[in-house]
Amino acid sequence: MKRLDDIKKEFPIFERTINGKPLVYLDNASTTQKPRGVISALSDFYSLHNANIHRGIHALSEEATERYEQTRKTVARFINAEVPEEIVFTRNCTESINLVARTWGEMHIGRGDEIIVSALEHHANLVPWQVLCMQKKAKLLVIPLTSEHELDMAAYEKLLSKKTRMVCVTAQSNVLGVCPDLKDLIKKAHARKALVLVDGAQSVGHRRTNVQALDCDFFAFSAHKMLGPTGVGVLFGKYELLEDMPPFLVGGDMVTTVEQYRSFYREVPWRFEAGTPNIADVAAFRSAIEFLDEVGLDSIEAHDRELWQAAFTMLAANPRVRVLVSDACSATSVLPFVIEGVHPHDIATIFDSEGVAIRSGLHCAEPLHRRLCVPATARMSFYLYNTFQDIEMAEKALKKIFKIFSLTP
Ligand SMILES: Cc1ncc(COP(=O)(O)O)c(C=O)c1O
Structure with missing residues (x-):
């Protein structure tokens, strides 16, 4: 320790x-500093293991792939996801939330549907839902705050209805530091058959996260706020939800077969990781999590x-x-x-x-x-x-x- x-x-x-x-x-709420172990993991990757992943037969490519996929397993364990395939790598928390709004939102939101956000949200967990609601003629509702600046749970219950499709809430406000009672909030949303996306950017490097115990549907965060490198985001999604979602960005590495006029997509999570990802930073992110575990x-x-x-x-x-x-x-x-x-x-x-x-x-x-x-x-x-x-x-x-x-x- x-x-x-x-x-x-x-x-x-x-x-x-x-x-x-x-x-x-x-x-630290903006970004955190990096321990020597993370900096040298990054340098080691480029000095000793650098190659593109998933498609190479040669030893270096296998080493790079192994390091990239090992981080996925480490992240899954860190937040207690059921399987590593529930972990999608993105560029940051903002992109993780956009991914859900643009794919799940595209499929499941229609005219008159309602999405609930809280008054605490960072723009990253507000603007994507504003845009989605505007495009789909859906309604955006906001959970107000109490005089103590906590989420007003009584008002939240009144906002929930048959029309609620998604509740988007932060695990911890980046301005006030307050931490909503996520378990209660999620239980109430699920009772109305609505899904919940948690923005974990401020909480995940500061206290234990257990996505299975929380029972959240999506959980988004950035590596750079938890000792890791910039340019790495994580989206956790329940496997059956991810499996049902169309791809976000399309192109190389997220396909199994490409014909001239149509393509077939890979299984999750790789379906959501088009093109060459941020391999070195993902590999070094593992050292950040190991550091947090050691403390x-x-x-x-x-x-x-x-x-x-x-x-x-x-x-x-x-x-x-x-x-x-x-x-x-x-x-x-x-x-x-x-x-x-x-x-x-x-x-x-x-x-x-x-x-x-x-x-x-x-x-x-x-x-x-x-x-x-x-x-x-x-x-x-x-x-x-x-x-x-x-x-x-x-x-x-x-x-x-x-x-x-x-x-x-
Ligand atoms: C609560 C919260 N959500 C989302 C973000 C966005 O994180 P990123 O800029 O890494 O996408 C931040 C960044 O400050 C944040 O504090």
Whole structure:
């Protein structure tokens, strides 16, 4: 097992400085840093095993195929999919969701049907459903939030009807950090014969995921938010659903036979992986999952919560700072705040001058910001390599803001 207290050493990026200060990285909800093992897995692939997959007879091609397919098995185990064939590799979480909207949606959505999204959604789990509903003359309904910024489950139950075909919901908000009660939500959707797609981008690298226990129909995420490389996304789909779906992109590698005027498609999941995929990054993604396993998702979740609570306490001690969630809600890992009279971009710029990377803006969740009645937010987000010292550095940056803007703390 890896111990969290000296894990930073395994991430070479923390050897560098930003603006002359040691890097404090609190922008993990955007993307995470990469451990040395993932970086060397990528370099090893290109140095020793590089070839195209699935179609070669030679040894290198077999090695490359083996590495690519091994990651599929590792991902399946990591989220407890029943079989590796339920794992489709895409470019990112956004593409995984588009795949479902464009294939399953094309087949199953018609005029008057209803799709439910939540008010928490990232644009990635909103825009594809807006487009589908517009094209099919279907209706998009939105689950509102309670005053505590949790999903309003009573309102959700009222939205569900015979017309509901799909419910699309995040496992964790990338703005507020809140985590909906997915089990309950999925059970209620299934009782109405609606399917559920879960956007797991923010949750899957932070706490255990068990797609069979959840009983979700689709689960989408990106490797880069869980220590893995960019350019790799995952779509989990229940086998019988994937099997029933037409291909997304078409061309080489997803076909069994091609005649001049028609083609026959491969079985799932390869039917959804047209062309040469991101072989090296998929292969290196396995190292990221193995790293997470060695630390343990339960330790990561507990560590996230401790850091979140410490950062919350630090921010909430300043009357000038408004944290957008309370510490009684389900939020973890992600902490949004605003400072009266200071634009979030100025907050992030001053944090950066102290070597502390945080995110500011709308975080690809514009409708949610409108509901919260804030033009933008500053956001700290934590991961396994962050420490209590990082929060002390954030506090130092906060004091600098008060000084520059002549605010009495
Ligand atoms: C909740 C959520 N869903 C989806 C995405 C999209 O991920 P990607 O840009 O890797 O497709 C993000 C990215 O921030 C996210 O936070």
